[in-house]
Amino acid sequence: MSDAAFLPGASGGATRPGGGGGGQEHAVGHVRAFLRLVVIEHSVFALPFAYIAALAGSFAASGSVHWADLGLVTIAMVAARTFAMAANRIIDRAIDARNPRTAGRELVTGAVSVRTAVVGSVVALGVFLAAAATLSWLCLALAPIAVAPLVIYPYAKRFTDFPHAVLGIVQAAAPIGAWIAVTDHWSWAAFVLGLAVGAWIGGFDLIYACQDAEIDRRIGVRSVPARFGIRGALLGSTVTHVVTFALFVAYGLMENNGAWWWAGLAVTAAAFSYEHVIVSPKDLSRVNRAFLTANGFVGIALFAFALADLISRGLSA
Template identity: 80%
Template sequence: MSDAAFAPSASGTSGASGTSGLPGRASGGPAHSRVRAFLRLVVIEHSVFALPFAYVAAFAACFDMSRSVHWRDLALVTVAMVAARTFAMATNRIIDRAIDARNPRTAGRELVTGVVSVRTAVVGSIVALAVFLGSAAMLSWLCLALAPVAVAPLIVYSYAKRFTDFPHAVLAIAQAVAPVGAWIAITDTWSWPAVLLGLAVGTWIGGFDLIYSCQDAEVDRRIGVRSVPARFGIRAALAGSVVTHVVTFALFVWFGLVENFGVWWWAGLALTAAAFCYEHAIVSPTDLSRVNRAFLTANGFVGITLFAFALVDLIDRGLGA
């Protein structure tokens, strides 16, 4: 049920959320100012990008079970997703603050400048983790029992760049958990279709992370942060991203076939294919200036659009309130 989608890039100095904040000290301000600064730290508004594929899994599970939406469970899935993403972002920022300070692109982050104190970030991450575990407990004992499985890759991911050239794979695992968890939250049972969707989401984000981390390849080499671009070069990373997204698309097709989706799903996949082509067309080894556009435009479009088409397809086939 957790999802770190659009958490910081696998490159130790990258972050899909970019930089924000003005110099200052959060520790001495009012509580509400610290809360606002913490929400900027975790880029809370980007939670909307973390939800679509958990919703695809949840609504598909509702359709398979009873053809009606389980609103209480869906609400708890939403809370769990946002809480888990918040925990992942805050934890990553805490662990990587020294690395971030050494990269000009990330040196303006709130923990580096002092806008958010380490204490505030730690408290915020603990609260987010507690909310996640509480939501899991309210869903079922199985969800609570499996919660550590969801949390573990979120923590390991922040350290992966220190011991492997493939931290993007750890990020992919963290992403893959979300659809599987959402399905279990609705049905209280394991689902192989949800695994297919989870693998699709994991390879989707992992493939994009290969692109995003290219921005920091030179800095990462200098300060000892490990990633595919830092180890093998930007051209190899971009080629790997293309291959990974071909696998992503194949998994989306497989999931649609297994779940017997209709014309709406396939129309959404056609738009997804166009978004993938656009994402890779605007980035090249010699021009990384539009990486953020690929993130905000292409990836945001893929998640929201495919969810919308999946929901319309399910409603068209009989999903009711």
């Protein structure tokens, strides 16, 4: 069970003896290996929804994009996710070593040392806190509330059958935090959007976790598929994504969104349907297609429609 698709490990970037640029190549190799460790490209899943909230907040506050704040939100989001993934990999490295699907991860194979992962996670946390402080004192004050679930999540599979719900709570913070970052105040609409994102990601984590149902039972990792079976997990994912869609509708109504937003939800509904059609209890061979393709598409497509909607209603650069 995992919050991100497994990518095979690779070389840690050893230097060539006697090479003049060996030290630099070694450092670059460590950085590349660390970025593989945290699967940096998967920031695409939550970042679009942070942008939706940030741009909607900017529109509500002044009618124009707050570019500096948007840049800081990007830095904070990527840094927070990098910290979370590094912490996850460090905490779970013994479990990963016992699962054939994850036994090739960088901390298991040694492509990345625990020391490098710890240093990388500390740097990422520092960047996140610095970005939060630059945004506002309120953002900095709320930062620990965002960080705590990031550390709790890897342990969730040890004490609850519903670690996917904890992951959802983690991801729900992105739109809420992004709205506060650009407006400096609370928004119930952003809260609803956060719930939608949390339900969306928790729902597709239920699908992804089905791959590990048998091995999780064997090694004592707790999850919905391990406890209730693959059929139960897929049913739970379907219900969760129906709730997700209802929350997207509620957000659109609360923000008085226009035709572009509703067109985006139609596309999202089609993507959700596709995701649930291609995976079944008897055939999990297309889980990665559902995880990577369908969910990556949902985030990017809905952001594009949300942006078009905001522009059509007067958002200016």
